[in-house]
């Protein structure tokens with residue numbers, strides 16, 4: 001279900017692709033600009049398998065009988081990379097066969113469907129050459145020459161090195177079960193179904209694909225950057241978007257990169273070094289624990305991130321997770337003057353003696369304190385802390401409203417199998433109650449974030465399809 005809603009984000013993006021770019025197209029024709037210069041030619045990956053094996057860390061526990069067969073090793077390497085890139089998130093429909101596509105992606109102009117990327121010759125990509133595959137994955141161009149909807153995150157995958165594309169190709173051709181399942185046509189009506197505006201979008205916003213460089217993977221920070229910018233496509237959710245819904249930055253050359261974006265009515269929050277709403281107070285170990293187990297002493301994964309942890313990051317090896325964490329810790333804060341928050345026990349004391357009679361405090365005591373406690377500190381790894389939480393202190397309250405209305409469930413992971421859940425309060429709390437309790441949470445225990453209004457709650461209630469507010 002989360003996956004399905006996650007897709008609405010991409011759908012919004014493709015709407016913009018069609019709408020905003022109709023305007024851009026007119027501009028482009030007059031300005032005689034996009035000559036395709038931004039699109040570099042398809043490289044011909046020619047790195048021998050043995051080089052790939054030597055330069056890339058392989059997943060742990062690969063001691064199978066065929067461990068020394070280079071082809072089998074390449075396939076396994078590709079499987080690992082497909083997890084890191086979370087290809088299944090979009091190409092496997094709920095209850096569908098792995099990678100057979102058909103995930104509906106709703107949009108205001110119609111529905112598109114992810115495609116069958118199993119090696120079936122007729123309905124999948126079984127007859128694709130490595131070059132065809134590369135063109136789709138990194139350049140965003142289908143075999144028939146049409147541009148793909150940017151719902152397929154090719155602007156990130158452009159950073160994937162040819163050697164890794166080759167391993168991915170080996171996996172999809174030899175490690176995935178072919179499934180005969182025809183692709184569904186979009187039901188977007190003409191003229192919105194025309195793909196040419198997408199090619200202009202692509203020429204304007206897609207970066208040039210990378211070539212095979214001498215491997216820098218021995219340096220954890222380079223390896224981390226490579227995984228975050230490329231396969232992990234973290235910025236597809238965590239970077240704010242510009243006028244045509246393109247990501248405002250695809251690399252750390254701007255502090256917009258990974259500074260937070262709203263995706264599917266969740267804030268994919270700031271991952272930069274800010275001490276209040278970013279990862280400034282998280283250690284490298286905190287980050288790896290979160291990506292591996294879906295929780296740590298600061299927070300727990302929910303929304304789209306719960307899926308990312310479940311299907312992708314928990315399967316990455318410890319070296320790669322450490323590399324990602326090390327790299328994220330190099331990102332400078334958006335606000336260099338932001339000061340770390342400090343815990344303040346005034347509110348905890350007031351709650352204990354019952355002296356705070358505000359609607360926010362009373363709503364908290366009645367609905368939240370059993371799990372998150374009157375100290376706001378919760379129970380570590382079980383019910384996350386609200387005190388000094390970077391999630392709570394993010395300026396944009398979308399995630400908080402969403403989680404209070406609809407509840408949330410942590411991912412179940414190999415290292416932390418119990419997935420604790422929070423109930424939704426949409427049928428119990430009015431918009432004003434939710435605004436009051438969140439305003440209370442955001443100004444207690446040392447937290448400092450702007451108040452939440454009933455109008456903001458009403459909007460999220462509508463956008464996430466929660467039940468109408470109770471009548472009193």
Ligand code: HEC
Nearest residue numbers: 085086087090113114115117136142143148149151152153
């Ligand atoms: C966030 C969602 C998403 C992720 C992640 C994703 N894809 Fe896609 N992909 C799509 C969608 C949607 C399409 C169809 C786009 C269209 O119809 O224009 C697509 C199209 C493709 C195509 C073109 C298929 C064809 O019929 O020509 C290939 C190949 C492909 N994806 C492979 C991959 C691989 C390999 C990965 C992982 C490395 C991946 N995708 C990850 C959403 C995704």
Ligand code: HEC
Nearest residue numbers: 232234237266267268269299300301302303304305308390
């Ligand atoms: C499909 C969208 C999506 C993608 C892709 C994604 N994230 Fe997230 N991420 C989110 C959302 C939404 C949240 C906020 C909810 C939460 O804290 O779990 C989040 C939260 C996080 C947090 C917790 C931050 C905090 O302070 O609580 C970390 C760390 C994180 N993401 C890292 C990553 C990394 C690293 C990648 C790439 C490997 C990534 N994310 C890819 C959507 C995404």
Ligand code: HEC
Nearest residue numbers: 299300301302367368371384389391408409410420421422
């Ligand atoms: C039954 C226990 C329970 C109750 C009651 C509860 N929560 Fe939660 N809360 C949780 C759990 C479990 C999570 C983690 C969910 C996840 O990660 O998917 C959570 C997560 C959160 C988060 C996100 C914190 C983070 O950093 O990940 C916020 C904010 C929050 N709750 C606020 C509230 C508010 C406000 C109330 C009362 C209206 C409330 N909760 C009631 C169990 C509870």
